[in-house]
Amino acid sequence: MSAQNLLPANAKLVRLEESTTISPFESGDKDLNDFLLNDAKNYLKSLLAVTYLLKIDEETVAYFSLSNDNLTRSDDKKQTWNKINRSIPNEKRRRTYPAVKIGRLAVAKKYAGVGLGSRIILAVREMYVNEPQRAGCRFITVDAYRDALPFYQKNEFNFLTEQDINDDTRTMYFDLKTI
């Protein structure tokens, strides 16, 4: 199975390149719209994030960007860390584990709520579990907007710490080994 196969049959996943023409995109979140139009290529050039477009015909219906990340043990996440470590053999337990961060994820307003966001999460899991790996990666992480917390919970992400409970964004993670 490839990530593409998990997406609607008429949708195509396209890696953003410097030469890609970006069509107008309206997600209802100005920062996310602006990132795609003005910053995504700079992040690519600076090797800071790779952006993927979900296209139906020539229309961009969603996009997301990925960057390498890690989960590192700290005092505020003792409980989570114990839970994480229970699924890692003793001799492989570390203070830090490799991860990939969903830096941005947005679905165009007119396509919201029909399951595209969840399909994208499945596709990202597929990319890091069943497609050939260039580097080890155990977790997906995201700094989720408050409004999007139910979306990530529905997609089986967990909170990393209670420390950010009152913040605008909360760090969440998904263990790729649970698939």
Ligand SMILES: CC(C)(COP(=O)(O)OP(=O)(O)OC[C@H]1O[C@@H](n2cnc3c(N)ncnc32)[C@H](O)[C@@H]1OP(=O)(O)O)[C@@H](O)C(=O)NCCC(=O)NCCS
């Ligand atoms: C959050 C977002 C990516 C979800 O994508 P989507 O394609 O609309 O989500 P799905 O249709 O796959 O929704 C899956 C579930 O999450 C829930 N959900 C989705 N967006 C939600 C929101 N904003 N608030 C509460 N619940 C939400 C839905 O209730 C749905 O559950 P259901 O299937 O039982 O109805 C999209 O709404 C979006 O782009 N929002 C604006 C930008 C944003 O917040 N991005 C996240 C940055 S961290």
